[in-house]
Amino acid sequence: MLQYITRRALLAVLVIIGVTLLTFISIHLSGDPAVLYVSERAGPEELAEARRRLGLDKSLPEQYINFLGGLMRGDLGLSLANRTPALQLVLERLPATLELTIGALILSNLIAIPIGLISAVRRGTRVDGTIMLLAMFGQSMPGFWLGIMAILFFSVTLRIFPVSGHVPVLAPLLAGDWATAIQNLPAGVHHAILPVVTISVFAIARNARLVRSALLEVLGQEYVTTARAKGLTERNVIVGHALRNAMIPIVTIIALEFGFLLSGVIVTESVFAWPGVGRLVFNAIGQRDIPVVQAAVVFFAFVFVALNLVVDVLYAYLDPRVRL
């Protein structure tokens, strides 16, 4: 197992380097970052001076090698825009994004697994049809539209949730400031409800369909028939035998979903003015702030690779055949 993990970790380094190289190239293909750091009436001289001051006058390979050297030392450079360490900017914003991501992950699975299960058990009934119809709607609605509609209805018309904003809970918690975290919790949850629900809708719909199809496949297996023949209750058959085996693809999706949610909340963070990593990266791309984009990319690549590794280990735990 250790050898396996080591091999995967080495591969992960290559993946991260590859991702950073692609990001670096794509950012430079879309224009010279220096033009965004000069005055409105800039001429070629001012532009050249800005390039020199921002360290963008070096050749692209030289810039990239410098970046890799820094990466090895754990130094991802300073933001071009405000000279703050790029990784620090990403980590500062991370708790806010984690609040949304964890909230959405919990909410979506709390809802998706039971309704997927109900839908599978009652296959072909009106309940199944209704759940699948709603799931289709859930997957079809763009997060941007849903967020705006939620604000219009719940915040502007009913006025029961705030339009936007964020009250930190996780950040003080991580800093060991329990008192502030607890004090902020009610308002934090209040502010988080609409964005979390907005993000969760797609995940609920997809996961419900996934749970349903995984369960339907398992419910047709002989060992389920055997379990029923042994006289086990339907609850024991479903939860104890069928659901556990159906969880293998579900766990894969859920674990990877955390990564997708983490890196994919840009739209929701923008709609709800939520100060997370997604918005940071979005702004950094707009400002061609390469160090910040690179720091975020390295961070997310690392998260994805780590999650993949966790999924593989979980696979081995859930399905002994994988260990053979």
Added chain:
Amino acid sequence: MKKVTTKSVLLLVLLLVIVMPVSAQAPAADEDTLVVGIFTEPVSLDPARVANFNITSLMFAQLYELGQATGSIDPYLATGYTISEDGTEWTFTLNEGLTCHDGEALTAEDVVYTWERVVDPANAFTGNSAGFVIPSLGYVGARADSDLEVTLIFGGPQNVSLRLGLISEIFIHCKDSYEAMSLEDAVRNPIGSGPYSFGEWVTGEYLTMNRVPDFTLRETYFEQIAWRIFPERSTATAELVTGNVDIIKGIGADQIEPINASGIASVISYASTIRAYVGFNMNPDREFSSTPGGQAILETPVRVALQHAVDVVAICTQLLGADCERATGPVNPPNDNASLEPYSYDPALAESLLDAAGYPRGDNGVRFELTLKARNIPGAVGGEVAQAVAQFLSDVGVQTEVEFVENAQFVEQLIARDLGPLFIVSTGGSAWSAQYDLADFPAPDGETNYTGWTNEEFFTLEASLPSLISDPEAERAAEQQMLQAFYEDPPWLLLYAAPLLEAVSSRIEYTPRVDNFLTVYNVSLK
């Protein structure tokens, strides 16, 4: 006892969360707090690297300041100035008893430090102060003559309004405070010299500033100003109509109706000092220079004819949701040439002028083809306006295609003068100096003469301006003649001073400045 079910617990939690008072961290609009919605977060609060002029100008004061009244430049930290005979040394007298927000006395030495800090290569500042203001002024150095007298030294004489206006873009900060700070600290922890001191900056959310009680140079109404950051415009509108925001600058035309219908806020529009135009790229040896369209726009009669092809007023009304007047040149009122009439929208005249210029319609109805480079952004020089202009030109037989270019590439190509043959862009102007606005055309080969325009009369007159500094009337006459030359041989397809839409809460009394700055001296509760 009745069993407590999971369902009832969940319902109770949900109810508690919903009815719980919102201890919102972002400041709410109240009688002491003015909340302004902005769409872009400033990347820096360093006064030498200004990212948001409005925010910086409330925390830091200047020697002189652009006044509330159109065109005025008012004394601020300084009470007045004198100019040496050769026009190279400007000596300012400071008010007595000035301090920075940490209590440090603000003296002439701090003014010298401010200017030297901006130009210090070790600080590697980019942007307006270091990149534009300093070179435009021809700044050479500064010296403290006494605690209250400071002399700024320049390479040569310059138009007084222009120089004073540029000086008003440098924000004064105290030496001891900033010498003790790293550049990184200066970005996030400003120690100002203006009417409001830095409060709190929660990145991605809001920034607050608090009134400095003993700052007496300007009168302010609100104890606190909060700048809330909304990346999404409709979210800002929702906050406005729920009473949480007082002013949003630069809203989209699509937001006018819901805001006006809310009864809580309304939209006001006004012509800003930002000049929007379509440039004719006449630089030689470009990819498009040898095309029929590239050749045609070199001819003055063609460029005049195309002015008549575009209904600028309709574009403004229909696409930007505002009424506006067509510009007659690159200079904003009141310094423009008032004797010039805006080009009329007259497609028949445009067609006859093009015929007369030797560009009749071909068998396919096309005279020649052009490409209009634009950015796919909203607003006065956005994608929709570009498409409308292209359609108007196509209607008179000048087949025009819009080509969208990503923003950074657009700016890069603009500076390299590779955008063309047509490009749509805006440029910041002023209400206080004709020469500031004319600086877009410093010389035929000047860096910001993006069109490559070479009108001899215009540039000869411009070259004569420094010799006329001592004779304001002659100087003004030369400026007017330059504008006449510009009008008759236009390097721009003239559009408008970009109309700006602001949403304003009905609880406040507020008149926007024409230059789009927000100094809050003119804001109070009703």
